[in-house]
Amino acid sequence: MTVDRTVAIAGLGITELGKVYGRSARSLAAEAVRLAVADAGLRLGDVDGLLVSNGLAGKVGVELAGALGLGQLGLLADINAFGATAGVMVAQAAQAVAAGAATTVACVFADAPLAPKRSAGEAWGGAGRKPRTLTGLAGWQLASGGVNPNILYALAARRHMQRYGTTSEQLAAIAVAQRAWAAGNPLAAMREPLTVADHQASRPIAEPLRLLDCCLVSNGGVAVVVTSAERARALRHPPVHVHGYAQAHEPRRMHAGSPWGLVTPAARSGPAAMRMAGIGVGDVDICELYDCYTYTVLVTLEDYGFCEKGDGGAFVGDGRLAPDGKLACNTGGGQLSSYYMWGMTPLSEAVIQARGAGGARQAPRNDIVLVSGNGGILEHHSTLVLSPHPRTSSGGLG
């Protein structure tokens, strides 16, 4: 008989989200951890592992452990793989629990970039930031103008459009579908219906990307609690089992032959996580995909193998991702319409869907939920395969 080393997500904590002013990132993180621990039916003193992910404004840091009064930790780390961090934290927690380094690991992200009288663009390192001194090659690069994620993702999306004929209207279909899902999510910031025409009429940020191709900016915190599957069964909610995880990191290569913008590290991370889970894309009921931009969703679907490379535009363009479509995707509205908590946005919605707690937006089937994280400029990727069912030794569902 083998020891059951599988793990599950047993708790989810989400603070107030959006224009939450006057609170530090650390304070929001502390609240998210408390909420997640209570959600699991545990006490703070049960937590013996803490993984922390910082956002843009205000450090959460390992100091959070002290702020929470956690004095007996077997695992404590500040982890950063940008937008891929949430999946990396869950994988790290799963390995620590399986190895016996910790039994109960809280993973938390919190950020507070928004301030009164400051636009979302300014909050995200934009025009409100103090002018940088323009010196040397870095100054020349800044003058060249490819200086923030909006612009760099626009360059990536344009490359895909030029190579494969992908259109702005096809990207719009992603924003429209996610907004329709958001209508059923009480946590979503943007719930009024959206049309392709609305998307096309939204102001250009960095063409080909328009305002409605870009994610929101939010203040808040989200935490999950990872523990052994065996222990999770005795806790308050049905366990959300972790069947697979993987990550892939490929710093963008600025040279002839580089696939940047066309193929991302998702092409390695996704299949690896699905192999670990013993599933294929045909088994996936729900996708919760990192959506810093509409384009990120499209290229991730291709890289995961839901369609052929280059066919992503046609794949999403027929309403497939909408609530009445063939593939439930970003069922909470994602970062485009609900809240921007980096990788915790897709992860939190995945936990809600796997529990069957999605209410008006609950997808019809939830046996396999695929979660992605993407960071850098399509350079860092993490994938999780989650399920309400335990993983059996034979590789199938229990």
Added chain:
Amino acid sequence: MSDGTTGPPPTGVLAVGAFTAGAFPLVARDDASAAFFDAAARGELLVRRCLDSGDVLGPEARTCPGCGSARLEPFVVSGRGVLVTWAVVHQVPVSVLRGAVPYVTAVVELAEGPWLLVRLVGTDGSDLRAGQPVSARFVQPHQPDEGSGADSGEAPGEVLPVFAPGEPAAVSGQGES
């Protein structure tokens, strides 16, 4: 006339006044970039080449991504390349580019191999396609308050390499409007 491989640079420095004031922020040199800006002032694009692999790399490279070597030498490229991708930037990304929007920023692939993130001039972005030829240009930034030049106490910024659609000869010496 350049033969496009090892000859002299294809174009000179575009005249002050060819661009809207504020289109390019002033950039100051430092020790590490002095040779790059000296070359730009001569109408040459200076990058680096790996002494071990022979790969031509961007001007900012410190090691060769192909072989890991840190033995890099300065290398003047032809200034010819092709357009990989571009974006038309409307929202001001940093305050020093407030006078620049809308502008076109692009990834170009130099004939020698490296990709550069550059400003693309001589186009509003509506007439471009991936793979079309582009070539280096050199601009002298000036600021709105510069006025009569000699009266300004501020030193002018360095000459900046940019790119434009087309072969070097086709638009050589032309200003942009």
